[in-house]
Amino acid sequence: MSPEPPASPHAVRTLTDPAERRRAFDLFLSTLHHGPLTDEAWEAHGHAPDEHWLGLDGDGPDDPVGSAYSFPTRLTLPGGAVVGAAAVSGVGVRPDRTRAGRLSALMRAQLAAARDRGDVATVLRASEAAIYGRYGYGVASRGEHVRLDARPDWRPGAPAGGTVRMLGPDRAATVLPALQERLAARRPGGMTRSPRWWRRALRPAGPTAGQYKGVAVHTGADGADDGFAVWGVVEGDLRTGGGDEVEIQQLWADGPDATAGLWRFLTGLDLSSGVRGWSRPLDEDLDLMLADARRHRVTGRGDDLWLRLVDPGAALAARSWGEGMPVVLRVHDPLLGGGTWRIGPGGAAPAAGAVADLECAADGLATVFLGDRAPSRLVAAGRCSEHTAGAAARADALFAVTGPAPWCGTFF
Ligand SMILES: CC(C)(COP(=O)(O)OP(=O)(O)OC[C@H]1O[C@@H](n2cnc3c(N)ncnc32)[C@H](O)[C@@H]1OP(=O)(O)O)[C@@H](O)C(=O)NCCC(=O)NCCS
Incomplete structure (x- = not known):
C-alpha cells in the first residue's frame, strides 16, 4: 500500500x-x-x-x-x-x-x-547528481566523453563501414526521427524524442544560428540505413596552433560496422584535428579498432540516463532476465510504495510476504534495472542489503544484459 x-x-x-x-x-x-x-x-x-x-x-x-x-x-x-x-x-x-x-x-x-x-x-538528465536520488531516481546508464585524433590508422580487420551520405536540414528532419526511433529500440535505455526535441536539435536558427551543423546517414551492406551523425565544429585557437575540432552532437549506430563507418567519416573530414564525443556508449570500443589505441582518449565519464520506476511491477515484468536461481527482492519506496518481487529467468512476479534475499531503495533498483551496474556492486557499496548468502551473485546473473550496453544518448 x-x-x-x-x-x-x-x-x-x-x-x-x-x-x-x-x-x-x-x-x-x-x-x-x-x-x-x-x-x-x-x-x-x-x-x-x-x-x-x-x-x-x-x-x-x-x-x-x-x-x-x-x-x-x-x-x-x-x-x-x-x-x-x-x-x-x-x-x-x-x-x-x-x-x-x-x-x-x-x-x-x-x-x-x-x-x-x-x-x-x-x-x-540531472544538472547535479545529489538532487534526484531522494525521489527514487538512479543512474541507469553512463557515457564516456572521448576524443579521437583525425585520420587515425585503423587496424587491418577493423570494420570498414558502409556508405555515408550527407543530408540537408529538411531531409534530416524527415529521415532522422524514424531512424533514431528504430535504433533506440535496440538498446536498453534508448528513448523516443518529441517533435519539439527534433525541431530544436536540427533547426538552423536560434541560439546556434550561423553555426555549422553537419548531418550524415550511414547505409550498411544490406542497403538499409543503420546509423547517423549530427555534428558541429569547434574553432581552434590559432594563437596556440590548435586546429578546428569536430564535435558530435548525436551519433547513433546499429552495431560496429555503422559505428566504424561514421567515425571513419568524421575523423576523415578535412581541416579538423580531431573528433570529440560527449557521453558516448560504454561499448563503442573504438580503441579496439585502432592501430594506436591511445589516439582514442577517454577524457571523462558521466551519468547518462536517470531512471525512476513509477510502476516497478510492470517494469520488472516487462524486461528480460538472465539465467540462474531466483531471488526475492524487496524495494523500499516511501513516495510511491515499494513491494517485493520474486525474480527468475522466466520473469518477475509479486511475492508479498516472502522473505527477502535482497533489499534496496527505489533508486537502487533504478541503478541496476537496465543492466549498467551489477546488484553485487550496490551491495559492496552499501546501497543494497544482502540477507541470503549468494543472493547478490544470483541477482547479477539475472540482471545481466547481453547485446548493446544500456545508453540513452538523448539529452533533454
Ligand atoms: C535543484 C532545485 C530545483 C532544488 O529546488 P528546491 O526547491 O531548493 O528543493 P527542495 O527545497 O524541495 O529540496 C529538497 C531536498 O533536496 C535537497 N537539494 C535541493 N537542491 C539540491 C542540490 N542542488 N544539491 C543537493 N541537494 C539539494 C534539499 O536540501 C532538500 O533536502 P532534504 O529533503 O534532505 O531536506 C533548485 O535549487 C534549482 O532550481 N537549481 C537550479 C536549476 C537546476 O539545477 N534544476 C535542475 C535541472 S535537472
Whole structure:
C-alpha cells in the first residue's frame, strides 16, 4: 500500500495555457542562469498539448517560482520491450525560494501524475547528481566523453563501414526521427524524442544560428540505413596552433560496422584535428579498432540516463532476465510504495510476504534495472542489503544484459 506523502505547503498547478508555460520555461531558464526565450525560440520550442507542465505560483499566477514539465516517451528495456515513460525536464525553483520544499512538491506531483497516466517510468538528465536520488531516481546508464585524433590508422580487420551520405536540414528532419526511433529500440535505455526535441536539435536558427551543423546517414551492406551523425565544429585557437575540432552532437549506430563507418567519416573530414564525443556508449570500443589505441582518449565519464520506476511491477515484468536461481527482492519506496518481487529467468512476479534475499531503495533498483551496474556492486557499496548468502551473485546473473550496453544518448 502507498504511504500517504506528507502534506506540502506548496500548491502545485498543472499549466495548460501556453503563456503560463512560457513563463514557467523562462523561469526554468533563469534558474540555469540563462535569459528568457525570444519569440522565435519559443516558436521553435513550440507548444505541445501532450506535455505535462507543472508550476508553483509566487505572489500570483503570473509570477511562477517553480516549474517542471515532462513529455511522453517510449523507453527500451533489456530484452527489447518498450514501455511508456515521462521524460522530465524544465525543473527549476527561483533562487529566492529554494530549500523550502518546492522541488519536493513538484516531484511528488509529477510522479503521482505519471503513475495515474499509466507511465511505467520517468526519466531525466540531472544538472547535479545529489538532487534526484531522494525521489527514487538512479543512474541507469553512463557515457564516456572521448576524443579521437583525425585520420587515425585503423587496424587491418577493423570494420570498414558502409556508405555515408550527407543530408540537408529538411531531409534530416524527415529521415532522422524514424531512424533514431528504430535504433533506440535496440538498446536498453534508448528513448523516443518529441517533435519539439527534433525541431530544436536540427533547426538552423536560434541560439546556434550561423553555426555549422553537419548531418550524415550511414547505409550498411544490406542497403538499409543503420546509423547517423549530427555534428558541429569547434574553432581552434590559432594563437596556440590548435586546429578546428569536430564535435558530435548525436551519433547513433546499429552495431560496429555503422559505428566504424561514421567515425571513419568524421575523423576523415578535412581541416579538423580531431573528433570529440560527449557521453558516448560504454561499448563503442573504438580503441579496439585502432592501430594506436591511445589516439582514442577517454577524457571523462558521466551519468547518462536517470531512471525512476513509477510502476516497478510492470517494469520488472516487462524486461528480460538472465539465467540462474531466483531471488526475492524487496524495494523500499516511501513516495510511491515499494513491494517485493520474486525474480527468475522466466520473469518477475509479486511475492508479498516472502522473505527477502535482497533489499534496496527505489533508486537502487533504478541503478541496476537496465543492466549498467551489477546488484553485487550496490551491495559492496552499501546501497543494497544482502540477507541470503549468494543472493547478490544470483541477482547479477539475472540482471545481466547481453547485446548493446544500456545508453540513452538523448539529452533533454
Ligand atoms: C535543484 C532545485 C530545483 C532544488 O529546488 P528546491 O526547491 O531548493 O528543493 P527542495 O527545497 O524541495 O529540496 C529538497 C531536498 O533536496 C535537497 N537539494 C535541493 N537542491 C539540491 C542540490 N542542488 N544539491 C543537493 N541537494 C539539494 C534539499 O536540501 C532538500 O533536502 P532534504 O529533503 O534532505 O531536506 C533548485 O535549487 C534549482 O532550481 N537549481 C537550479 C536549476 C537546476 O539545477 N534544476 C535542475 C535541472 S535537472
